[in-house]
Amino acid sequence: MQTITLGSNGPQVPTLGIGTWAWGDTLFWNYGKEYGAEQVRGAFFAALDAGVNFFDTAEIYGLGESERLIGQFMKEADRPVQIATKYFPLPWRFSAQAVVDALTASLKRLQVDHVALYQVHWPFDFLMSQQTLINALADEVEKGRIGAIGVSNYSADKMRQAHKFLADRGIPLAVNQMNYSLLNRQIETNGVLDAARELGITILAYSPLAQGLLTGKYTPDSSPSLTGARKLDPRFSQKGLEKISPLIKALQQIGDAHQRTPAQVALNWLIAQGGVIPIPGAKTANQAQQNAGALGWSLSPDEVTQLDEISHSCR
Template sequence: MLQVDQRQLGNTGIRVPALGVGIWSWGEKGFWGYGKSYTREDVTQAYQACLAAGLNFFDTAEVYGNGESERILGECLRQDGQPILIASKFAPLPTRLSAKALLTALDKTLERLGVSTIDLYQIHWPYTFLSIDALMDALAEAVRAKKVRAVGVSNYNAQQMRQAHARLARYGIPLASNQVHYSLLHRKPEANGVLDVCRELQVTLIAYSPLEQGLLTGKFRPGVEQLRPAFPRSLQKAYRSNELEKMEPLFQVLERAAQAHDKTVGQVALNWLLNKDSLIIPIPGAKTQKQAQQNAEALGWRLSSEEQAEIAKAAEKWVK
């Protein structure tokens, strides 16, 4: 496993690669088409390619593939044997009316992964009958039981982050991270206060969908590749409305930067996000060996400040 740039996970002292690996697609048949367009062997090769590139921080969740993502990651870990860092998430479903359900769900996650401790355990979303305080209390109990090294949240707004941070502080536990949607085209964390609060409280921002589920790789530009039925509605809608044709000026700017650095458009988009702040850790997905290798190439170089600004300006019209 190669050494790559490391970033600290909040104030926990845990260091992880600057680029993580999102594995929502591993075992997810309904949305991603696992078993059809890519196989278990593809996923194994993606895992091995990630480790070879020094990317050993994997983000999963109990709801991904109904637990299959966690099971596959655990199998890969046992087969390969190299140490990795694992993040997973608790789903606060309406049927879970007690925060104690988190401890039961955590045990099942650990069982699927085949480990006794998880590096980062997160609340998947804030919309629940369970209070933030109760959930943080349960996470603190998990830390005390040494089943969890660090705790985080996902999709929390700025105020919810502050509440979670304050509750955990009662136990002397830092809020390690907030995992939110963040990319060149989706910059709400910059406008809604989440990025500012992350900076203030020294909380890592884990950026999911940093390539907009493939859109920012350039592979869906008109005439390049047609969409498969499993792809997100947003991309399907963009194709039907010819929005991608209108976005061509942005892709041209990304392409120029890519050529200047001998990189791909997707690697430029990831590097742009990596350069925004050292507390940001993007977690692009990797279903195949090629995707894993391409993601890794976003590290080890840097866009100039002029390129960074030019790309941001070109994307302004499309930012959400």
């Protein structure tokens, strides 16, 4: 299994993870209607069978249900599992004790005494300063309840600030989790990717398949009925699908050459960027198996360049 270090000296994890926003979420992903606990349990164990044992969750995913499900599944598993979860800086959380309490609650739902990675979900300050927040997280590293500290959706400047606060405590910032895919390459131009490489920070790429657009399942001629969050995304409109059609065709052609799917090609392109871990979602065992097919092979430099160029023309 290909592995990567989180940040400069964090835990070793596979170069592919699983995002679990949809596990237990009824608001955006119709959990309990279109799929349920048995389906996501199948995804969990299919991922483990494929060597993918890194799962990203958050306290707000399904209002804690995602963490609870993962905790149950880990109890059944006889293999090591590495968990990343997140703290949400809610307005009424204004002291370091709020971080302690939130982490304690997450660990209880997960039924573990520590997690590999604990991330700040959004760069909100409200009544708690970033320095207070970061110092509270550093305290938890020293207690052993967190293996590494990450942030999510942080700008280059905010990421540098968090990095500095942690450096003052002798702890590296390991991760910035960002929206990154062939259809969302903003971090390449807004300074985030450059700063991450300079500081040795790993990018966790969420929505790496652009909510399914890069799977090839959605085309101008044939598109499944839209549910959940996809109903709100203009990229799934007829016009949006026509715009990305050249990229989907390129993914299919390259995939055919490697006997891989468009989704596997899109995920492999992210891995090829270096210092990037895609964390696609998976609601079923089949989806988890398909995700894992992005590992064990590599795009050629020419194919990476080809996708770069077509991707830019489709934005």
